Amino acid sequence: MRTLNKLTTVILLLAAISSKSIAQQKTMQAVDYVDPNIGGSGIVLQPTRPLVHLPNSMMRVFPMKQDQLDDQIMFFPLCVVSHRIEYAFSFLPLKGVPDNTAWGKRFTVLEETTTPYFYSAEDEETGITVGLTASSKSAIFEVDFKNPNNNYFRIGLNGGNGNVEQTGKHSFAGTEEVTGLKTYFYAETDEDIAQVNYQGTDKKRLLAKFNAVKVKFKYGFSYISIEQAKANLYKEIPAWDFDSVKRSAKTIWNNKLGQITIKGGTLGQKRTFYASLYRTYERMVDINEYGQYFSAYDQKVHQSKEPFFVDNWIWDMYIAAEPLHTILDPRKEQQKISSYIEMYKQGGWMPAFALATGDWPAMTGNHAASWMADAWAKGIRGFDVKTAYEGLKKNSLEGTLLPWRNGPATAIDSFYNTHGYLYSTRPEERGSKDGVEMDKWWEGRGNEGVSITLEWSICDWAIAQLAKPAGYAQDKPLFLKRAGWYGNVYNAEEGFVWPKDKNGNWIKPYNTKLLGREYVTENNSYTYNWTPKHDLTGLFAKMGGKEKAEAKLDQLFREDLGLPKFHFWLNQPDASGMVGQFVMGNEPSYHIPYLYNYLGAPWKTQKRIRMLIDTWFPDNVFGIPGDEDGGGTTGFVVLSMMGFFPVTPGVPVYTIGSPSFGEASVKLPSGKTFTVKAINNSKNNVYIQKAMLNGKVLDKPWFTHTDLLKGGTLTLTMGDRPNKAWSSKAGSAPPSGIDIDPEVYR
Known part of the structure; x- marks a missing residue:
């Protein structure tokens, strides 16, 4: 009897504590959930601050x-x-x-x-x-x-x-x-x-x-x-x-x-969510000082009533952070893009990383194009699309593609424009090549030719989408052709993107797992295999069809490192948060778990997303698996925890994952509200059984940006076992192909 009384007391005490915790949460405001210490100890690289x-x-x-x-x-x-x-x-x-x-x-x-x-x-x-x-x-x-x-x-x-x-x-x-x-x-x-x-x-x-x-x-x-x-x-x-x-x-x-309200989920999930949302506001920053600003792009003070935004690492930000804020504050996105255009007019080149100190041409690609095409496709107007297009086109056709530099094209870039790929250098060829010092930043390494070819293909597709609205419709076929050049570095025999030398030969031996930055940027071929998100239809065909592509995607999450972790990270410190060869800690991977939606197996996206969020983003100092980059990673977290994600920049659709909360509502600038409800959602109930959009059956794993802007409710009924039939039919996949017209999906 005494034992029973003790047990009863403990149960009542725990119930009281739980009730108090719930009561406290009810009085908490959105900002109260933010813990800036989350991610404050970098697992491999930089911590958050x-x-x-x-x-x-x-x-x-x-x-x-x-x-x-x-x-x-x-x-x-x-x-x-x-x-x-x-x-x-x-x-x-x-x-x-x-x-x-x-x-x-x-x-x-x-x-x-x-x-x-x-x-x-x-x-x-x-x-x-x-x-x-x-x-x-x-x-x-x-x-x-x-x-x-x-x-x-x-x-x-x-x-x-x-x-x-x-x-x-x-x-x-x-x-x-x-x-x-x-x-x-x-x-x-x-x-x-x-x-x-x-x-x-x-x-x-x-x-x-x-x-x-x-x-x-x-x-x-x-x-x-x-x-x-x-x-x-x-x-x-x-x-x-x-x-x-x-x-x-x-x-x-x-x-x-508070523009986003959430219901359900654990206290830890709420802390992760709002801390991540807070992180997405670290950049860009407005440096207009009450009517005037100094621009490092022409070294002049300008009189202006408009904001002048700087500090954007666009290689990181175009994937999730800027698309998130396209939803939350399209007016500010227009102002950010207009700032980029002003920088181009002042400095002569569209910036890569637009810092307060001037352009820092880090990383690969011309991703201002990806960002601007995505904004345009989602209805953002008010920026000078003609000048934007001219700057992006100049970067692509007249500028250098090489990482860590800006300015006119080199002999190596001329090779790209002629042959449709950036050739890679063999180890014995490193250093000065064709009159270009390629190893200025990463001494003793190559020119990242595989990544450059893949990422510039994405960017050229984005430029193609802006050609007509800018008044240059005649240019579109050229940029669509260039958008297909990613295929020139896909080695069908090996089933991987692969470095190719100047003579068109595949470089061998080549380790698809272990790289520095010789051929691929911050990752390896297992990650970059999935980069052509502008042409997933074409990519899957190169992989031998959807069935083989799905098996290859499965294996990505299961493939071993092939060597001890400390050796792996010695060469690839950015490849953190590993699940097999999938890299949760680096931006080029963030769309990859959603690709099952394009392959007729949405339940696998649901499985992967919930596991990745729950595993790699706890609410403590180890809560971010890689460099956060001022919203690059946390934008992915916010969108994924709400239950959807944009895969192809320039195509105004969102593909559905598995929400972390019972309900997430976005207050849109129009005054309308878009809500994702996940009925029966829990730690184990991660699989979508059925879906309704504004009361109508939804049997496809995606919806449009216009659907979101109209407001309303996406209702997902969740369960603990996958409904493999939901949205698996041919024709249910989100759109992604070189020849698609984004306007159809507005």
């Missing part, structure tokens, strides 16, 4: 540590210039004797709070607490030193040329060059600066002493001048009300994240 910022805003700040497992803050950059790679200035509050050791001192975290709109930490050695919140081009710190002894701020550069200095009894200013771009800040404190000591005579770093116990530090940031930085500060944070700035930032974030 707990950025404090407003959505798509210039001001981005975080505590600089090795990762979120590190307990020491080196400094706070006053602004992130380019996501993950470039930072301007440094700031850190410290306590102690201001001797030579102060210049290398760190803030050791005892406890910290991380949110999108606010960060705080306590130093375990001194008890100092620091809080941070931000507006769009300015930020404010509040520091509690606990007592008036030996309190100081360390302010300095972050490695570039420039200087920082005290400019008044309560003010500082500075300039720093970041990859050729001048950055500026102007800062004020609410307490007197008692003393300033500079490190050396060049004024690159200073220690500012304060006798006050509590000191606030607010500053404006600019790419134009110190005067403009000051104006930005006064416009955004004129007073010293830290809590007001914080409340405003929280409201902005909650409104933005």
Whole structure:
């Protein structure tokens, strides 16, 4: 009896705890679910950072540590210039004797709070607490030193040329060059600066002493001048009300994240979802400073009332992040695209990675074309499609295709335009070739010829779709022809994309699993086999038909690495989150689990997607399996957890996966709402038994962008065993082929 009473007590206690948890969730707002620490320890490569910022805003700040497992803050950059790679200035509050050791001192975290709109930490050695919140081009710190002894701020550069200095009894200013771009800040404190000591005579770093116990530090940031930085500060944070700035930032974030509401699922899934949605707003960022902006693309200040967006790694972003925001904020997408077009007009080439510091021609492809064609197909207008087309066409026909460079075509590019593939170099041929130094970035490696041929085929198909609306209908056959060139690097005998030399011979020996970047970008042929998403019909035919393609896709998820993991990652550090040879941690893979929908086996897409999301995206510091790239990966997570995904850029349809929630609703800018309901959804009920779109039976695994824009409800009835008959009939597959007309699917 006593045992029974104890058991009853435990059950009641657990029930009470569960009820309390449910009650707490009911009062939580969207922003409350966001944990910026998710993914904060990179499994192989870069961690995420707990950025404090407003959505798509210039001001981005975080505590600089090795990762979120590190307990020491080196400094706070006053602004992130380019996501993950470039930072301007440094700031850190410290306590102690201001001797030579102060210049290398760190803030050791005892406890910290991380949110999108606010960060705080306590130093375990001194008890100092620091809080941070931000507006769009300015930020404010509040520091509690606990007592008036030996309190100081360390302010300095972050490695570039420039200087920082005290400019008044309560003010500082500075300039720093970041990859050729001048950055500026102007800062004020609410307490007197008692003393300033500079490190050396060049004024690159200073220690500012304060006798006050509590000191606030607010500053404006600019790419134009110190005067403009000051104006930005006064416009955004004129007073010293830290809590007001914080409340405003929280409201902005909650409104933005609350555009998507979810029901059902676990607390962990909600945390993963909203943290991922938050990540998709890290870039692009608007650097128009209240009527003017500095462009690194022509080194001029421009007067403009329109936003000027920079910081887009388009190779990563065109796949999921930009399509997600095409749904959420088409007006902003139009402004981002217009910014790209302005960069082309200013600099002469359509950017690859459009940073604040100028174009960083990283990675492969001309994927601004993929992005713009997709936006156009989904009804986004208001950008200069004629000029956009001309820039994209110039990049394709007159520019270099080689990674990590920009500008006119080389002899190697001329070969591509003549022969329809980019030839690869054998190991003994590496280095200078045809007068082109191909190994400038990846010394001793090749020219990534396989990936370039595959990805430029996608981009040329996208350009073809823009030819007619731009007024160049006569160009469309040329670009459709080029869209088929991916087949020139498909080795039908081996069943893989394969490097081909200048004479048209397949390079052997060749390991389809183990690559650096000799022939394929950041992955191997197992991943790049599935790249031609603009012509899946043609690709499956090359693989011997749908049945053989499905078997090959099955094997992708089952194939072993062929060697120990540490050897594999030594050569392919980007290939993380492995399931067989499938790479969850890198963007070229993200459409692949959805390809079963094109092969008559949608249930396998449902199986794979739920397993991948549940396995690789938990709500902890290991919750992102690869480089996040400012929305590149988390865009995939948001869309997949809602239950659908865009596979072919430029074809306005979404293919259906397996939702993580019982219900996900998107509030569209039109005022309408699109909802995905998953009846009986659970951890085990991952398979679609039947589907209805606005009350009508849906027996195909896709719907159109127009269906989404009309609003309404996609209802999926879920079960724990696959319904292999659902959407498996011939003709049910989503459209994908070189000759299809995207207009048919609008």
